[in-house]
Amino acid sequence: GEDVEQSLFLSVREGDSSVINCTYTDSSSTYLYWYKQEPGAGLQLLTYIFSNMDMKQDQRLTVLLNKKDKHLSLRIADTQTGDSAIYFCAESMGYGGATNKLIFGTGTLLAVQP
Amino acid sequence: NAGVTQTPKFRVLKTGQSMTLLCAQDMNHEYMYWYRQDPGMGLRLIHYSVGEGTTAKGEVPDGYNVSRLKKQNFLLGLESAAPSQTSVYFCASSSQGGSNQPQHFGDGTRLSIL
Numbered sequence: 001g002e003d004v005e006q007s008l009f010l011s012v013r014e015g016d017s018s019v020i021n022c023t024y025t026d027s028s029s030t031y032l033y034w035y036k037q038e039p040g041a042g043l044q045l046l047t048y049i050f051s052n053m054d055m056k057q058d059q060r061l062t063v064l065l066n067k068k069d070k071h072l073s074l075r076i077a078d079t080q081t082g083d084s085a086i087y088f089c090a091e092s093m094g095y096g097g098a099t100n101k102l103i104f105g106t107g108t109l110l111a112v113q114p
Numbered sequence: 115n116a117g118v119t120q121t122p123k124f125r126v127l128k129t130g131q132s133m134t135l136l137c138a139q140d141m142n143h144e145y146m147y148w149y150r151q152d153p154g155m156g157l158r159l160i161h162y163s164v165g166e167g168t169t170a171k172g173e174v175p176d177g178y179n180v181s182r183l184k185k186q187n188f189l190l191g192l193e194s195a196a197p198s199q200t201s202v203y204f205c206a207s208s209s210q211g212g213s214n215q216p217q218h219f220g221d222g223t224r225l226s227i228l
Contacts, residue, residue: 004156004168008125012159033216040222041221041222042120042204042219042220042221042222043157043204043206043219044219045216045217045218048216067219079210088156088157101159101172102157102159103156104156104157104158105177106154106155107156
C-alpha cells in the first residue's frame, strides 16, 4: 500500500544540523520531494531527488536517499530560527495513467531553539 | 509574481450550506489539484484536472465537486457542507503531470463547518 511515515517533532539549537527522516513504501516512486510549510502558509517546494540518485545537495540542504531501505532524509546545515516549520516528505507515483500523484507524510515539526 | 492564489482564506459555514472555493494560477499550468490537510494525516488528494474542461477523482472525492472551465481556474464546490469537511484546503498546479514536474501550492483555505 501507499504510506509515507515521518517522526512528528524535532527540536534543535540554532547553528546545529537538523536531520529529518522519512520512510516510504512504494519502490516504483520516481521522485521524492521535501516541502516546507510555515504557519498559516501553503507548502513550499524545498528540493527533490530522482530515485536513481543517492544524494543531492543544494546550499544548506542535503537529501540522502537509500532506495534499498526506502529511506529519505533531509539535512539542514547551520539551522536558523527561520527554518522552524513543518517539513513534509512526499513520494510521487503515476495516478490514473496521466498525472503525478503525491503521497505525503504527516509532516515533521522542526523547532529551532535560539 | 502571484503563483497560485486561493480565495477565500477563511470561511465558517453551517451544516448543509454550500460554497465554492476558488483557485487561480498565473503560470499557464496544465494540471491542477485540490487537497485537504487534516491533523496527523498529511495531505490527501480530493480531485484533480489534467487540462481545461477535464476533471478526475482523487482519493477522497465524496462530498465535493470541481470544475475547470478556464485553464487558470479550478473550483472546488461543497454542495451540502458537513462537519467532517472541516479542514484546510490546498490548491496546487504543475506544468505537466509527470513526476519530475513539481507541484506549486497556494496558501490554503481554512474552512470550518459548524
